[in-house]
Amino acid sequence: MSLILLLVIPLITGLASFAFRKAQAVKAWALFGSLLTLVVAALSLCGIKEQTHTISYTWLPTLGASFALQGSVTALLMTLLTAIVFPLTLLAQWNKDIEQPHRFYGLMLLAQAGLMGVFLAHDLLLFYFFWELALIPVYFLAGQWGDKDRIKSSFKFFVYTFLGSLLMLGGLIYLYLQTPNGNFDYDTILATGAALPMAVQNTLFVLFFIAFGIKMPIFPLHSWQAGAYEQTLTPVTIVLSALMVKMGLFGVIKWLYPVFPSGTEQFGNIIMILALIGIIYGSMLAIVQKDIKRLIAYSSLAHVGLMIMGIFADTHNASVGVVAQMFNHGITITGLWLVVDMIERRYGTRNMNELGGLAGAAPQMTIALVVITFSSIALPLTNGFVGEFLLFLGIFESTNPNHIIYMAIAGLGIILGAIYMLNMVQKVAYGNKKEMAIADMSMNERLSIYLILAVIIILGVYPNLLLQLL
């Protein structure tokens, strides 16, 4: 039941949002809806120890598709992340005025419903449905609100991801036709996929991987990323980078890796190399950026690269690390975007070279920025460290012949990460002082950011809270 609630609450609250006319009312309504979702998500994760919930209803009998949801640990962690990110974002952005707020918040909540569906779906057709449904509201959010190049960049994002989805659709229908009696059930898909001849598996693997790889994104399918992140409003950027990225990773973990074992064996090494390139290339690009949003966008490319390597390292530690890092990265990057948005709203610019002296003007904000940055570069005692440590350990233990070289190169990513992130903090917080009095964080911003800091530090000091689930 709780699984259905996770889908239905955002859907209903989202649709209802369109009926509101007053900005404050719709904000309160959206916050209320997302908090309700958070409660349900937290409760269902607490209840998981007893058993994994699976529900299934008939949906399309002629096709053999069913409305099946499963709350595995990974899935519920991702839904919890989705449920945490939305209220925190809405809270931190409370004072920001948005044109046509009823549409904006309605679409945001619909996007949340789509994301929940992607993580919970236990039927391939249903998964594909939600995979697309999460995209449509985000496309409208990205195209309607944001900077002046938004139409172009959001369309680029849309076409990229949709092309990937269509290729996956081709593979999906082919896979469906191979199932014994036309079925989309997860177990049937697993058995069918594994039994396919190697050449077919490889082709289908590539088709599916392109769809997931674009969403993550993995080098060289990443070129939509920086523009889309840069041009959108912060809440949308957060949805894109903290949550939609996880859709791609989650898709690989649940729908690709176990379904096509031979394809995984064949392409695992190539994908690891691509991910490595992404880590180094993303970090290098991040170093030369002046715009903070672009910098974080490229740093995200590097972080995701490490997670992809973890998936294909095929060891226990790496797979635990991936899920932990997916959760932690979502929290950290949300905090990062929120602080950047506060800075931008106060100074009117995101260009690092024009910023400076934040530490004197707004000490609380600076502390938040620094702690979140530490988490982003995976310093011990922050949550970022836990996941990345496990990932490195897992890659080191991998049976891949080049595992030590891979780990060493990936390790460079951390050093490069420290360079660009600390450089950013140094320029923004210290540097030449700006003669501009700005307000420190307001009440709602403080509440939101402190909650994020709490998660970062608690999970950093006592990671078992998270790891015992996995």
Next chain:
Amino acid sequence: MKPLIATAVFAILMMFAALTVKEKKSFTHFAAILMLGLVGLNVWELADYNRLLASAQASPDLFGKMLRVDNYALWFNVLMSSCSFFYILLVGRSIEKVGVHVGEYYALHFFILCGVFLLSTYNNLLILFLGIEILSIPQYILSGSDKRNLKSSEASLKYFLMGAFSTGILLMGIVLLYGAMGTFDIHGFNFYATGTLNIMGVVGVLFMLVALGFKVSAAPMHFWTPDVYDGSPTPFTAFMATIVKVSVFFAFMRLFMEGFANLDPYWKVTVLGTITVLTLLIGNITAVYQQSVKRMLAYSSIAQAGFMMFVVIGSNAMAMKGMIIYAVAYTLATVGIFGVLLKLKDYTYDGFNGLAKKHPFLALIASICLMSLAGIPLTAGFFAKWFVIAAALEQPGTFWLVIFALVMAAVSLYYYFKVIMAMYFKTGEPELITPVTTMDKVVMAIIGSAVIVFGIAPDMLLAWI
């Protein structure tokens, strides 16, 4: 055969109504009522047929095996007449504005439906020919009905000359097939009767392929389509691009599935596959460069025809399902978008700028319809694409053809979403030529919700198969 006779009777009634009825509006009301009656007759026919069949009183063969009725064809007739009903409700106002002979325009629509019903139930190549002709000739007239408009006359002439040629080719194909097989009955063809391939029969197949390809505007027989669709009065374009086109596809599929069943799959996969690739490529790539939404929709109808070719390539049980869903999804979405287009003064993309702010309802319906055409989940268009692709994939050797089609579907996003971007993300002052009445809103809401309902539960459309 009540509906078939009714179409002809209703058409004649409409023509004679012109003698007594003076008010233009009354024609639309009259036509809508008759069309509703036609839907009712079709439903009755479907129910009656099942009852009689259950008690073994009915035979599927009619008129000495000229026609063959089954649930599938009758259900298709029900759906097409229902779509025609919504079409009349939505564009009736615009039909009244085309010219003075409103009664005749509606009469011609009923004649076209007569052809549609023949095409869905034919069992004999002569009936196929008759159906194609009954369907085509009223279209020549309709496309030229805006007599003072040069483009309309050009469309009519072009369509007529090229259509006449294709009819000749179709007849030639039928004759060759008859010469080779000695029968017009589509269930009586055997291409390997003598042990080797019957060459004359295959040449006949090729001729018929060209002629039917012309009617459904498959490349490279598509050249008439943009000019005719663009030049014809817009409401008639909506009818020609939807109900007429999918009905010919229905006949096309039945010909290959039932008539040419024992022909080597090479003809489906390679020959039809080539036509499909060309159609998809030309339709999609050219649509990208259009400035006018109406012309874009003409090219998009070529692109959609490329997808519908998959049902002919498949020619299997999945293709039968796909045909029904694609027909309904494509017809509803195209009629819906034409309904919105008819309200606007400016048919270019810029004419749509800022529509979402000024007329949010129109923009919403147009977006739903365009997304359905693009094949996005939760709209009927998604399952339409799903079924036709599954139908094609069941035919061995079509995998890369399908992947190519999917890449082309991604290209189609560009021109469909250009309209959505104009409506939602850009600002402008769109002008309407006719106000949006409550009737329009109701019909549009029905079409929009039907697109979404069939996008969640396409099973509803397959109830009778």
